[in-house]
Amino acid sequence: MIVFQSVSKYYGETPALENISLRIEPGKVNVLLGPNGSGKTTLMKLILGIIKPDTGKIVVYGHDPARDPIPIRRIIGYVPEDDALYHSLRVKEYLEFVARIYGLKQDIAKRSIERVIDAFMLRDKINEFIGSLSHGYKRRVLLAAAFIHDPLIYLLDEPFIGIDPRIARALKTVLKNKATKECLILLSTHVLEIAEALADNIILLYKGRIISTGSVEEVLEKARTEGLEEAFLSLTRSKLQVEEIIKALMG
Numbered sequence: 001m002i003v004f005q006s007v008s009k010y011y012g013e014t015p016a017l018e019n020i021s022l023r024i025e026p027g028k029v030n031v032l033l034g035p036n037g038s039g040k041t042t043l044m045k046l047i048l049g050i051i052k053p054d055t056g057k058i059v060v061y062g063h064d065p066a067r068d069p070i071p072i073r074r075i076i077g078y079v080p081e082d083d084a085l086y087h088s089l090r091v092k093e094y095l096e097f098v099a100r101i102y103g104l105k106q107d108i109a110k111r112s113i114e115r116v117i118d119a120f121m122l123r124d125k126i127n128e129f130i131g132s133l134s135h136g137y138k139r140r141v142l143l144a145a146a147f148i149h150d151p152l153i154y155l156l157d158e159p160f161i162g163i164d165p166r167i168a169r170a171l172k173t174v175l176k177n178k179a180t181k182e183c184l185i186l187l188s189t190h191v192l193e194i195a196e197a198l199a200d201n202i203i204l205l206y207k208g209r210i211i212s213t214g215s216v217e218e219v220l221e222k223a224r225t226e227g228l229e230e231a232f233l234s235l236t237r238s239k240l241q242v243e244e245i246i247k248a249l250m251g
């Protein structure tokens with residue numbers, strides 16, 4: 001269980017997250033939705049302890065990430081939104097490096113690396129430098145690294161960006177199954193179809209605040225709309241902006 005108690009995070013004067021109180025439970029696929037800049041990545045970085053809250057408290061399976069991030073990071077598989085990879089390492093070297101960081105024993109590491117190489121169809125790329133890979137392959141390497149130590153928590157920032165439909169389909173099934181095995185899944189996406197298909201619990205952020213939580217049905221009911229796209233636009237008061245974007249682009 002991850003608990004946020006009245007958490008705020010500011011960058012200078014700008015609030016990235018304001019007064020967030022939230023319980024994120026295992027056994028569900030939790031989906032973070034929100035327009036660009038609404039605080040999704042910030043929320044994930046707070047869970048990892050990469051950044052610290054200005055006010056409030058976060059508890060991740062009994063640990064405070066601001067004070068004690070190491071045991072938390074050991075149980076998390078994290079896919080960052082941007083490609084934070086070591087470009088001068090070859091794919092297999094990078095996966096070996098990640099396995100070492102997680103403290104996997106050599107034989108277990110070897111088996112895990114083979115497993116994720118096959119799962120993310122990286123076999124023919126293992127000796128290539130990460131810097132030379134296409135965007136989609138870099139995303140696959142990041143996903144492979146997140147699965148290497150069979151984590152309890154999956155923190156996936158836009159995991160479906162750049163990957164092809166085969167891996168996307170498999171990943172959806174795997175995340176659903178992992179949730180039934182009491183893993184805690186928290187992913188962010190801008191793709192509402194993915195949210196609709198996957199989410200047991202939606203956390204809708206807007207300008208650093210939570211404006212709706214609950215199942216897809218509950219969010220739709222609160223927004224009094226039929227589809228998630230309409231709910232998103234209505235709850236984030238974005239309908240007028242869509243009209244303006246269309247007008248600007250159509251000339």
Ligand SMILES: Nc1ncnc2c1ncn2[C@@H]1O[C@H](COP(=O)(O)OP(=O)(O)OP(=O)(O)O)[C@@H](O)[C@H]1O
Pocket residue numbers: 011014015016034035036037038039040041042043081
């Ligand atoms: N390192 C930083 N320095 C200054 N401001 C930042 C920094 N990181 C994030 N912010 C600001 O915090 C707010 C939330 O950003 P965040 O990246 O969490 O949003 P997001 O919902 O993940 O956005 P996106 O959907 O575009 O990825 C934004 O206003 C952003 O400009």
